[in-house]
Amino acid sequence: MTQDELKDAVAAAAIDEIRPLLGRDVVIGVGTGSTANRFIDQLAALSGDFRGAVASSEASAERLRGHGIDVFELNEVGTVPVYVDGADEVNAHFQMIKGGGAALTREKIVAACAQRFVCIADGSKKVKRLGDFPLPVEVIPMARSYVARELVKLGADPVYREGVVTDNGNQILDCYEFMIDDPVAMEAQLNAIVGVVTNGLFAARGADVLLLGTDQGVERLTPEA
Ligand SMILES: O=C[C@H](O)[C@H](O)[C@H](O)COP(=O)(O)O
Numbered sequence: 367m368t369q370d371e372l373k374d375a376v377a378a379a380a381i382d383e384i385r386p387l388l389g390r391d392v393v394i395g396v397g398t399g400s401t402a403n404r405f406i407d408q409l410a411a412l413s414g415d416f417r418g419a420v421a422s423s424e425a426s427a428e429r430l431r432g433h434g435i436d437v438f439e440l441n442e443v444g445t446v447p448v449y450v451d452g453a454d455e456v457n458a459h460f461q462m463i464k465g466g467g468a469a470l471t472r473e474k475i476v477a478a479c480a481q482r483f484v485c486i487a488d489g490s491k492k493v494k495r496l497g498d499f500p501l502p503v504e505v506i507p508m509a510r511s512y513v514a515r516e517l518v519k520l521g522a523d524p525v526y527r528e529g530v531v532t533d534n535g536n537q538i539l540d541c542y543e544f545m546i547d548d549p550v551a552m553e554a555q556l557n558a559i560v561g562v563v564t565n566g567l568f569a570a571r572g573a574d575v576l577l578l579g580t581d582q583g584v585e586r587l588t589p590e591a
Contacts, residue, residue: 372488372579377404379577379584380450380486381412388416393443395476396430397451398423398469401486405450406430420446422476423469424533440479449480453487453573454499454566460485460573460589461549465502465566468532474564477571485573489580496549500525500540502566507537509561516559517541536563 367375384394396406396419406426409419410433418436420443421427427437451473453462462485464470477483503524505513510526517524522541530538546552549569556565576587 367579367581369488369490373401373404373486375584376401376486376488376577376579377408379586380405380484381408383484383575383577383586384448384450385412387447388412390417392416393418393420393438393446395420395446395449395451395480396422396426397449397473397476398426399452399467401452401488402426402450403429405486406433406435409433409435420476422451422473423467425469440476444479446476446480448482448484449477450484450486451477453485453491453568455493455496456485456487456491456573456576457493457496457549458590460576461496461567461569462572463496463499463501463566464568465504465538466499468502468504468527468530468538470502470566471504471532471534471536471564474568474571477568482575483571483573485576487576487578489578492576492578495546496567497544497546500542501544501546502527503539503541503556504532504534504536504563504565505539506561506563507535510537510539513559513561514539517556520555521545534563
């Protein structure tokens with residue numbers, strides 16, 4: 367199967383996963399990226415079965431609206447029963463690196479407000495150890511150089527993602543060569559640097575279900591303790 371076919375397959379599995387949760391008052395959380403886009407496209411067929419969505423990016427909000435799905439502000443909604451999103455890497459504990467599409471901060475906010483996080487990914491995203499994918503860190507623009515120096519002290523090789531402005535008006539540093547031995551501790555440590563808005567480690571709050579696309583079909587996995 368091609369990667370696109372795997373993405374379509376996990377998107378379809380996510381539709382089956384959330385279908386029992388839908389209802390006229392239900393607003394669901396929707397993520398960002400090429401895998402999430404396929405989920406959005408398939409969600410269109412169910413648009414009469416739920417109230418609408420909260421999106422983790424302007425791009426996803428636009429795509430949802432394009433399918434006639436109402437998009438709500440998270441502040442209007444409070445919590446969502448489920449959040450469906452992709453990942454750049456996911457480990458056996460369902461801790462993830464996210465933010466390849468620069469949407470990490472809004473993704474983390476919607477995930478924090480979700481009762482259940484369903485991660486959809488093709489098999490190439492499953493890793494033993496997080497960190498081959500460069501870890502994105504969203505920074506307030508005036509703090510970029512300072513934060514980069516602090517990241518170097520922690521052993522990273524941060525690279526400014528030139529030309530990218532997040533939906534929050536901020537910038538991204540991609541951290542190469544990071545040894546991520548303890549994702550929960552590292553997530554907190556990076557967030558404590560002044561000028562960091564958030565980082566792409568989703569470790570303290572990982573996914574609850576992983577729908578992983580493989581050539582043998584979609585595996586439905588729950589995290590190892
Ligand atoms: O900022 C982007 C997000 O974290 C995406 O969910 C992540 O990069 C995965 O994207 P894709 O499904 O395109 O591989």
